[in-house]
Amino acid sequence: MHEHFDRTIERDQRIEPRDWMPEGYRKTMVRQIAQHAHSEIIGMQPEGDWITRAPSLRRKAILLAKVQDEAGHGLYLYSAAETLGSDRADLTELLIAGRQKYSSIFNYPTPSFADVGVIGWLVDGAAICNQVPLCRSSYGPYARGMIRICKEESFHQRQGYELLLTMMRGTAAQREMVQDATNRWWWPSLMMFGPPDAESPNTAQSMAWKIKRHTNDELRQRFVDMSVPQAEALGVTLPDPELRWNSARGQHDFGPIDWDEFRAVLSGNGPCNAERVARRRTAHEDGSWVREAAAAHAAKKVAA
Amino acid sequence: MTSEWPLYEVFIRGKRGLNHVHVGSLHAADDEMALHNARDLYTRRNEGVSICVVRSVNISASSPDEKDAFFAPSGDKIYRHPTFYEIPDNIPHI
Numbered sequence: 001m002h003e004h005f006d007r008t009i010e011r012d013q014r015i016e017p018r019d020w021m022p023e024g025y026r027k028t029m030v031r032q033i034a035q036h037a038h039s040e041i042i043g044m045q046p047e048g049d050w051i052t053r054a055p056s057l058r059r060k061a062i063l064l065a066k067v068q069d070e071a072g073h074g075l076y077l078y079s080a081a082e083t084l085g086s087d088r089a090d091l092t093e094l095l096i097a098g099r100q101k102y103s104s105i106f107n108y109p110t111p112s113f114a115d116v117g118v119i120g121w122l123v124d125g126a127a128i129c130n131q132v133p134l135c136r137s138s139y140g141p142y143a144r145g146m147i148r149i150c151k152e153e154s155f156h157q158r159q160g161y162e163l164l165l166t167m168m169r170g171t172a173a174q175r176e177m178v179q180d181a182t183n184r185w186w187w188p189s190l191m192m193f194g195p196p197d198a199e200s201p202n203t204a205q206s207m208a209w210k211i212k213r214h215t216n217d218e219l220r221q222r223f224v225d226m227s228v229p230q231a232e233a234l235g236v237t238l239p240d241p242e243l244r245w246n247s248a249r250g251q252h253d254f255g256p257i258d259w260d261e262f263r264a265v266l267s268g269n270g271p272c273n274a275e276r277v278a279r280r281r282t283a284h285e286d287g288s289w290v291r292e293a294a295a296a297h298a299a300k301k302v303a304a
Numbered sequence: 305m306t307s308e309w310p311l312y313e314v315f316i317r318g319k320r321g322l323n324h325v326h327v328g329s330l331h332a333a334d335d336e337m338a339l340h341n342a343r344d345l346y347t348r349r350n351e352g353v354s355i356c357v358v359r360s361v362n363i364s365a366s367s368p369d370e371k372d373a374f375f376a377p378s379g380d381k382i383y384r385h386p387t388f389y390e391i392p393d394n395i396p397h398i
Binding site for chain 1: 330333348367369
């Protein structure tokens, strides 16, 4: 069985739900998919507050569709996690009990409307960098979910960048908002790729299992190289004095990342960790009577 | 928990003339809610013209473990394929 698993991976074929798989592979997949699903669900919150405050009906409709997509992405991923024998309700319990993590990026606040644009541009841009290679991840249901998600993320990034272009054509105060939001989100976006390769103990095994296709540092570099010309076109400065083109490497050099901040946010001490989880817990608990009523109604219809 | 909603598998017909294809799963209290949830979850961008949902517990599937024994009987019947038959090159339309 183990040999069959190894050969399937080796031939670049997908592992499917009912195949035998090593316990470590199953655990890694469940952890990764659940964290990813939680990130999508928690990720609705930073932007959700702006739906009622968006400056026009057009922006409201776009943002509503975007946040609805995040919910959808969470559900595609919970669906994939369930093919590994996890229960969706259990995963939600683990999230609201603080026992499973989600991306640290969603623990930062969104004080201005420019944050909606910068989240689309940088946060969703980084997510796309991370996720495009996951469309070829070795676990079939995860890879298929990622294909759907990537198609939709492209809309997210473009609406964000377009929003920022519009603001940059506005007043000096609006341009200042865009620069301020860029300053706050740039470094957390770079942290989204995870710890540096030297400190990422799971990377080697995940690469061997073809769950991951590129290391954290490779993807981070790719994201920096993509973002620099986008920032120039937009007319904002990325907040890194050491950021410059290195013609010998054919890539950009960039300054050191504050990994202490990353670890602090990840371990629960970011600006909004408690608020995000509390809100998710409240939503879940407030919805319980609806779930119970619908189940009772369905049971009654079956009995009738 | 008694309020646990059952799992449904979702199949979408992308456009007329194609088969329904499995796209994923969701939870719903009953069939009607499963269809509505499937519409909201899997067809936000005109991905389908028709949706089928079925309770996951009602699906039977072959097991990958018995793949060899299960599919072996067709493996040696190469005469079921048109390429098994040699036809001279000068015979047209065959």
